Amino acid sequence: MPGVPSSRGCEACRRQKKKCDQLKPACTRCTRLQIPCVGSGQRRFKFKEGYASKQQGAIILSTFARVPTNDTLQITRDFIEVLQVTDIRYDVTWYGPFLENIPCRIGSSAALDAAIAAVTGAVKALRTRQGFPDAMTKYVKGWKALRTCLSDPEQTKSIHTVVAIYLMMICQSWVGRPDDHFANHGEILAHILDAAVTQAGKGEFEDGMIVTLSSPVVLQSIVDPNLPLGSWFWTLAKSYEPKRPIMENQFGRLPSLQFYVMAQVTQWLRDPALHLVNIATAYNQLIADCSTMHSMLDKIVELEASGNPFLSGRLHTRPQAAYSVLICLALILNLVMRIFDPNSETLAEEAADLIGESIWLSRLADRHRPFGVSFMPVSLATAWMAADSMAVKDQIRDILIGYQADFPAMNWIETCSWLQNKYDEIRRSQLDALFATQF
Template sequence: MPGVPSSRGCDACRRQKKKCDQLKPACTRCARLKIPCLGSGQRRFKFKEGYSFRTEDAIVVSRVARIPSNDTLDITRDFIEVLQVTDIRYDVTWYGPFLENLPRRIGSSPALDAAIGAVSGAVTALRTRQNFPDAIGKYVKGWNALRTCLNDPVQTKSIHTVCAIYLMMICQSWIGSPKERFANHGEVLAQILNAAVSQAGKGQFEDNMIITLSMPVIMQSIVDPGIELGSWFWTLAKSYEPKRPFSSNQGGRIPSLQFYIMAQISQWVRDPALHLVDIATAYNQLIIDCVTMRSVLDKVVGMHASGPPQPGTRLYTLPQAAYSMLTCLALILNLMLRIFDPYSTSLAEEAGDLITETIWLAQLSDKYRPFGVSFMPPCLVMAWTAAEDLAVKQQIQDILVGYEADFPATRWVETCLWMQNKYEDIRRKQLRELYPASC
């Protein structure tokens, strides 16, 4: 369909899909942003295909293609090369399957472009152990572009800006300086998720990104009850509420890993005394689910008993990720229950079994470092927190030190100490409420 009239707005407003008032010599938006106002009042036409088709591997472009610049071509090429890496150790989609849809969005946002460039530079440097100065340069450029973007209140609410923040946080954990003072990533993720929620339902990319952001926010809020999830989050979580209570592994699904159930757990640990029955019920289901997933994992391990990581073994590591999350959640609820029943031998034995399983899982997945074990550190931190045997704590700490060697900016051992203090505070608080006269 050639010859369809297009907007007469200026180039900057059209790129951001904003209404342009076409004032001269500069429209209101360009004047406010102090950027050149070009192309205002020009009559334009856009061209659309009268038909479309899909193939299984085709990238479907949903809008008129932009004329790419050399920079966007370079960013696109480099990022596609990163996405095509078949080595599980450097499979960037561990950090969100929505990343596969980013190439078609390059050119939509300077902040997103710079963040994608930073990811590509970091992954390439980590894989090859070369070009770290180039990776650091792109990392700095990514933060600078993001700061500029955040000065615009309109761009701040864009899904592209939310995505850029997430990507830069990932890069910070990969190649950030050990001297950098990290913000609480759980709190930051919660804030950007709040901004992203308004984009829910607008498309598959937006929905996939919101789910990707939600899972670490939930996990962080569970291990750190100091992180409060606002009403906006519970509106989102309600849309994932199961139609029936979780009581069995129907249809091969793992009940304890349902979005809404995990969100509920994050609420229960804030006031465990009020939700003891719910916590006990969820914990019992977690133990059942751990047994189920361990059975699945045993079958997969049997099929890949020996040999180095091979292309296409992502299906092998996905059960490991699910099992690590289940054991992590079970350890958290086990800690909560032992506050109110400190002499329970069954809870103590189950905690020991869960810790042993966590160590075994870390050893099993060690050959997939660094990206392919991104699911392990939080689980190991909780295992260290729950462990009472000093030798076991040292064994877990040694594993975490190895992870810190992969990404020097991370501080997992410090996180262990922080987590231990956090749960000790919860224990003391609950004991004061239960036995006020003796405290």
């Protein structure tokens, strides 16, 4: 099943069969149409039946892989089949665009191969609602292979081990058992990335993987300020420090979603009383970015209603994911600011608006369940925590129960209570500190 190089143009230009100039951060056509520019410059392959020999021009799947065996060839075939799914509801690249580069890594790590097999089995079972026993068998084998790998200190540092851990955590949310604590995944990734950051600079795949997996750790640490972040995090964050302040949205880039900005927020939340000015500045930018993103989504809805065929697949849903993260971050900072200014009517009104936006967004994205709404539960759980009205809490709870029907392993209702307890602790500690300074 050799790979045949495909266009490097962005997704929008490829769908319309237009020539893409591949300008960064957005091509000329996407900038003119004011639409997201995704995938520009990315190397793609079209996979066809049959395996090419080493003739001139043939593409070899992996320079890293061992001599392929029947097992690795089957894993490769099955995973490529999963990657070729066009139904956005079961598009695995929601969990990271780097997944498209994994086929060339198959055969390089027993743990990675087992994790890929587990993902493939789970996706097929979820799509067809058949084959769950086989999926569970592969899931168990994946964890066994990973435990064996982690017993070797050298393999623990490998980028392939990091990928395997990430894939198994995804599988756990699909077909496994509920976590004991919401923060488990973030803690595991933080510890593994601490070791894997030594792979930074070794190649495009390694760098892309580290950045991709760091982003959920950053979000997790914002939701849970007690999550430990090692030295790797601050080294990585510093490397993303902009050369000049980002003062406005440029080519669809949102200042609040820049990695370095989010990294700073995690630091401020560990002692919010010392960083109230910075928190307020970041919050105001988040409110502005939320307004920008809502306007973009309104335009997308209007274009879709007019029958525009361009807005299919990932290009339709990526802005929804970005807006979900913005709402989550804004609600967290709103909660922290209200600790120090509990009587602010403006903050209370903005919180109510953000909660309403989260509910609206969940309705807009609902047709993309289950994979296509993977970004929504954390935002909704944060909205539940921030809501004062029991009627609104019940409304959010009903939506989250629907998500639990998709993946019973994820207990989002418990997550809401967990988040509530976490931020109640922060509120008590900050109020105690304020009280102590007055006497």
